[in-house]
Amino acid sequence: MKEKATRSLVKTISWRITGTVDTMVIAFFVTGNISMALSIGLVEVFTKLVLYYLHERAWNKASFGRIEEKPIEYQI
Numbered sequence: 737m738k739e740k741a742t743r744s745l746v747k748t749i750s751w752r753i754t755g756t757v758d759t760m761v762i763a764f765f766v767t768g769n770i771s772m773a774l775s776i777g778l779v780e781v782f783t784k785l786v787l788y789y790l791h792e793r794a795w796n797k798a799s800f801g802r803i804e805e806k807p808i809e810y811q812i
Contacts (some may be wrong), residue, residue, distance in 0.1 A: 757777070759780045760773045761773070
């Protein structure tokens with residue numbers, strides 16, 4: 737089965753929400769302050785989006801793990 741782009745987008749968003757909630761829980765345990773935990777979570781959403789984008793662009797430029805696809809030649 738092939739995965740539609742919409743499914744990947746929804747999975748991406750749900751994973752980001754999960755990660756942000758995790759960050760807020762950790763921040764609450766460390767600071768003991770719910771307001772601070774929510775603030776950290778809010779900032780974290782944006783910083784991780786930027787870092788993820790930069791990470792993806794860097795990997796896009798790297799040749800590590802890529803192979804050149806050669807066209808299939810058919811013989812008759």
